[in-house]
Amino acid sequence: MSAKPSQTQRIGVLSTGMYVPPKVLTNKDLERMVDTSDDWITSRTGIKERHIAEPGTATSDLALPAAEEALKRAGIAPKDLDLLITATTTPDMLFPSVSCLVQQKLGATSAACFDISAACSGSIYAIITAQQFLQGGRYRNALVVGAEVLSSFVDWTDRTTCVLFGDGAGACVLGPVSRGGIIGTDMGSDGTQSGLLFMPGGGSKYPPSYQSVDQRLHYLQMSGSDLFKVAVRRMADSAKRVIEQAGLKVDDVKLVIPHQANIRIVEAVAKFADLPMEKVFVNLDKYGNTSAASNLIALHEAAQTGAIKPGDRVVLVAFGAGLTWGSVLLEWS
Ligand SMILES: CC(C)(COP(=O)(O)OP(=O)(O)OC[C@H]1O[C@@H](n2cnc3c(N)ncnc32)[C@H](O)[C@@H]1OP(=O)(O)O)[C@@H](O)C(=O)NCCC(=O)NCCS
Numbered sequence: 465m466s467a468k469p470s471q472t473q474r475i476g477v478l479s480t481g482m483y484v485p486p487k488v489l490t491n492k493d494l495e496r497m498v499d500t501s502d503d504w505i506t507s508r509t510g511i512k513e514r515h516i517a518e519p520g521t522a523t524s525d526l527a528l529p530a531a532e533e534a535l536k537r538a539g540i541a542p543k544d545l546d547l548l549i550t551a552t553t554t555p556d557m558l559f560p561s562v563s564c565l566v567q568q569k570l571g572a573t574s575a576a577c578f579d580i581s582a583a584c585s586g587s588i589y590a591i592i593t594a595q596q597f598l599q600g601g602r603y604r605n606a607l608v609v610g611a612e613v614l615s616s617f618v619d620w621t622d623r624t625t626c627v628l629f630g631d632g633a634g635a636c637v638l639g640p641v642s643r644g645g646i647i648g649t650d651m652g653s654d655g656t657q658s659g660l661l662f663m664p665g666g667g668s669k670y671p672p673s674y675q676s677v678d679q680r681l682h683y684l685q686m687s688g689s690d691l692f693k694v695a696v697r698r699m700a701d702s703a704k705r706v707i708e709q710a711g712l713k714v715d716d717v718k719l720v721i722p723h724q725a726n727i728r729i730v731e732a733v734a735k736f737a738d739l740p741m742e743k744v745f746v747n748l749d750k751y752g753n754t755s756a757a758s759n760l761i762a763l764h765e766a767a768q769t770g771a772i773k774p775g776d777r778v779v780l781v782a783f784g785a786g787l788t789w790g791s792v793l794l795e796w797s
Contacts, residue, residue, distance in 0.1 A: 475598045476645030476797045477591075477636045478540075478605070480764035481533025483526055484515035484632040484751065491627070498623040505627045510727025514630025514752035516615045522556040523633075524565040527611035530633035530760075531566055538637035540605055542572040547606035549594055550579045551586025551756035553785070554612045558667070566609065575607070583661070584723050584784025585651075586610055586756030587634065591780070591792050592649045594638045605639040610756035617663055619683035628726070630752035634760025644775070644795030648710040650702045651790040657694065660687045661785035695729050698789040700736035703781040706791040714738055717793075718776035721766055723783055724748035724758045733781070745771060755784065772796045 490513045491502035505511055517526065527550060535542060548570075550563040563577035582589040587610035594606035611633035618626050664670050665681030676682065699722060707717060720743055722730050727748060734744050745766050754761060759780045766772050774796055781791040 473599050473601065474641050474643070474645035475595045475638055476641035477763070477794060478639045478641070479534050479537035479637045480760065480767050481530045481537065481635040482633065482761045482764040483529035483533070484761070485517040485521060485526065487516050487518060488513050489516045494627055497620060498626060500623045500627055508728070509628060510746070510748055511627065511752045512749045515632055517613050517631040521613060523552050523554050523611045523613045524556050524562050524569065526613065526631060526633040527562060527566045527609045527635070528569045530611065530635040531570060531607055531609050534607060534635035534637045535570075538605070538639070540637060542570040543574060545572040545575040545605060545607055546603040547594060547597055548572055548575040548577045548609070549590045549606065550609045550611060551582065551590040552579060552611050553581070553583050553586065553755050554614055554617055555579060562611065582756075582784060582788040583786055584725065584753070584755045584758060585782040585786070585788040585790045586784070587759045588780055588782045588790035588792055589651060589788065591636070591638065591646075592651060592790065595646050595649070598638060598640065605637060607635060607637050608760070609633060609635045610758070610760040612755045612757050614755060617682070617684050619680060622683070624688060625684060625686055628753050630754050632751055632754040632757045632761055634757045634764055636760055636763065641797045644797035646792060646794045647777075648706045648793035649791065650706040650709070652698070652702065652788070654787045657787045658785070660691050660694070660787065661685070692726070692729060694787060695725065695783040696732040696736060698787070699723070699729075699733045699781050699783045702789050702791040703733070703737050703779050706779060706793045710793055712777065716777055717743065717779055719743055719745055719766060719772050720779045720781065721745045721759055721762045722781050724751065724762055725753045725783070758782070
């Protein structure tokens with residue numbers, strides 16, 4: 465479903481933040497862990513290294529510094545925050561939400577807090593959700609965090625998945641803007657393809673048991689090549705749709721920030737959406753696929769490196785398990 469925001473109140477991104485754990489795992493390191501090579505990983509994915517949290521690190525531990533940075537840059541004290549939404553696939557625990565745990569660590573005592581489960585599209589879903597709350601006028605500001613400790617759910621003996629993912633967190637603060645802001649959104653899902661990427665164990669269907677551990681049900685499972693094709697089509701369609709529905713053309717967009725899954729997916733999306741690669745932001749070589757954190761980490765780096773400037777139109781586009789996909793078109797303000 466696509467939607468243009470109402471003309472009453474424009475909502476924009478006021479600031480961004482990010483945090484990745486210090487430990488770097490290179491492709492060369494992975495060569496010592498599974499039957500793979502730097503050449504294979506680089507040529508098939510574009511990933512050179514990823515950041516990995518130390519054992520015992522929770523998703524909220526990564527979310528906190530990203531959230532603090534975004535709030536500081538926005539000049540908003542934690543106690544003045546109205547809404548906190550975290551997108552994650554790897555919460556600290558099934559409940560309470562990561563958002564409530566971050567709230568406690570931040571001291572954001574006035575915020576309403578909940579999580580969004582939309583896998584790698586989570587930060588797009590969370591931005592669109594926050595926008596709806598803010599447009600209503602009852603909430604003045606919102607902190608959106610995308611945070612993951614995927615290393616706890618990756619099977620480090622499975623070369624087909626363990627080379628792809630990394631840990632990290634990105635954040636942004638949303639609020640009213642006088643000009644620019646979010647000018648288009650697009651979201652979609654297809655539950656019929658939920659079997660392409662999932663983690664069966666640990667929920668109500670397969671609660672933890674000796675058997676579930678023996679069967680390795682607590683690791684993510686993926687049909688990589690099937691996902692690849694759907695990811696390209698869904699992200700290209702969503703990006704094109706959000707641009708067209710705002711009455712714009714690809715030429716009117718300064719930068720597209722795609723979910724950083726695989727350089728071949730990103731390049732194929734650019735081709736299908738008629739986008740030159742110069743307009744596509746890529747940092748997956750440094751971080752791998754950080755799922756719900758990916759778009760927000762990339763947005764932060766794009767803003768901090770000057771790749772986007774006030775007035776530029778930017779498309780965030782993502783795709784993930786569910787299946788889910790979505791886009792946000794915004795004018796940087
Ligand atoms: C996973 C992915 C990189 C695999 O690339 P691919 O070109 O499709 O490769 P294939 O799965 O066809 O595997 C080709 C061969 O490489 C092997 N291979 C897989 N992983 C390997 C690795 N890390 N190192 C070396 N060889 C590997 C396979 O076993 C296979 O060998 P075989 O031909 O002898 O059976 C790719 O499918 C992909 O990126 N898919 C999308 C994944 C994704 O982004 N998921 C998250 C979505 S949000």
